[in-house]
Amino acid sequence: MGRDDARRGFAMATHFLNVGSVRRSEGRSVISAAAYCSRSRLRDAKTLRDVDFSAGNDLVHSEILLPRGADVRWAEREILWNEVEAVESRSNAQLALEIEAALPDALPAGDEVGLCREFVTPLFVERGRVVDVNLHRAAGADGHTRVYLHALLSMREIGPDGFGKKLDDWHGPKLLMQWRKRWAMLSNKYLLAAGRDRLIRAGADAVRGRDLEPLFDDAASERLAENYEIAWRNGERLLGEPELALRALTHASASFSRREMIAFVSKNTAGKEQFETALARVECSVELVRLADGESFSTRSLAATVQCSNDESMSASDALGEVSATETSRTLEEAIAQWERAGLRIRGVGLTYETAKAFEKRSGIKSVGVHGLLGRWKKKQDRLAATDVLVVNDAKGLSARQKEWMLRATRAARAKLVLIDGIQIVEIDGGATGLSPKEMTAMSD
Structure with a gap:
């Protein structure tokens, strides 16, 4: 696709699909994850406290898909994920498989749901997993608003007595690439059916996930679980795209101190390990530059402007040469x-x-x-x-x-x-x- 096409707005359709898991060892609760994905209020049977994300207004669609033989009670989200929590006794248990994907732009609403169902049903539902499907409409890290799939999947096979043995069929980069290719293939199928000409090339035109999410201002104890869930997700995004921190830090001012950088990363991560790794990623970002004063930082795109504002006799090219x-x-x-x-x-x-x-x-x-x-x-x-x-x-x-x-x-x-x-x-x-x-x-x- 040429530059002229891009200028006219005929950009290639976006592609993004990531897979992870909800782990107790990271301090997460599958109740919090499910409430977050479904933008709902769920009662945690273990703590006897509510986790409430119902104030979110970006939910487009939500449903639970049950495999054959599954207990019909699991169509109730609160029952499903509380039973998942109960069946996993280990302190480091993996509680659910988690999939995030960006849907192609401008699909009809019915096609968005149909695409997600066609993706998860043969891969997961027909193979014995319960799938909690949720669609959100949100701004991505590139500034464009699009619909995202956010699905939680059970980690155990379904048996006559409920949850059976743990399924370990999702590990490995080859399998992830197969899922990404299938997502791209199905996306293109729906794009063509809808008369769109912007198709996906898997991998080559991958788009990053949505932007960092704001935490609840209310620091009261009833919001701790929600803020931890958001901070953990933000931390995972910083690990993959540390430039998100730099963008946020330079939103109001073109430069910032290391103390401000540490405070921002600390606020948007959960746990010591995630914080230290995310901070290291931000500090090692090729977008980060230290200004001539040795005390403050900026980004490559803003550094020359900052330097010239401090020294009017310095040209922009000289400034870039100094801070690069x-x-x-x-x-x-x-x-x-x-x-x-x-x-x-x-x-x-x-x-x-x-x-x-x-x-x-x-x-x-x-x-x-x-x-x-x-x-x-x-x-x-x-x-x-x-x-x-x-x-x-x-x-x-x-x-x-x-x-x-x-x-x-x-x-x-x-x-x-x-x-x-x-x-x-x-x-x-x-x-x-x-x-x-x-x-x-x-x-x-």
Whole structure:
């Protein structure tokens, strides 16, 4: 599809489908999850407290699909999920399978429900799972309003005496890709039937999930369960799209402090582990830049504006050049720890094979020689990904041509490039537009 088509508004249909599970080990309750998905008020039989999400006004459709042999009482949501809670005795039990998917834009209302039923029925209902289907109309992270499927599925097979053994047939990336392909295929089927010409290419045009959701302002105890559920979901979104935090932090002001960043991530996560991982992802985002004052942060798109407002004599291109790369006084060990917490893959580069292996032994970063790496890149092998950190040791020894290759490769992949010379670490965000290969050479000289 060409740029002219995009300008006229004929954008490719969106594609998004994620699968997870409701786990007690993460502090979640399936009653809270079900109340949230159905925007309803449910009584938790264990705590004898109500969980209330009924104030939400974005619910489009809600129903429970029962497999053959299921107890008809399970058509009542409160009974179903309280019995699920009761049958799972382990403190780290997985309580329900959870599926979120974005429906194609502009489908007729009846087709939206039909698409979801046709997706879940053969895959799950006919194979013995109870499926709690809910459709919401909400704004996505890209700003467009669309309908989302949010389904909860039982984790156990249905037997004559109720819930039977645990089903373990949903693990693995291959199965997830099969479900995503089926979702894309069915979406295209319904788009064509409705006379739409915007079809889905699975994977290539994936859209992120909906934006972060506001928590209840009321901090009273009866809202704790609801706020925990929302915070956990927001935290999961930050793990996959840390730029959502940066967008929120720069909504009112173009810059923010690290304390404000920590407070925002803390508010929108649940539990120490999720908070630490999400914060690391945000701090390692290629969109995040540290401003020249060393104390505040902004995003790549806003950094030049912020810098120029503080120094009117500085041009926008000069400002971008200054903030796109960050010299840091932290040790390499500290940097590695942060990258690992963020789930990034760290790759090392040395001037020669021998120096690369020496650097690998010293730092623990698996490293290769620069000539071998560039040779593989020329053959379109061993390419960088957005989750990569490319650490170049003894950067002063690289030629201008080698540095240009490094910069172009990290820009194309939106990865992070790190130049090391002695104890100095210079981090360059791969998407930055302000650094030319010449400027990059000057930085490491």
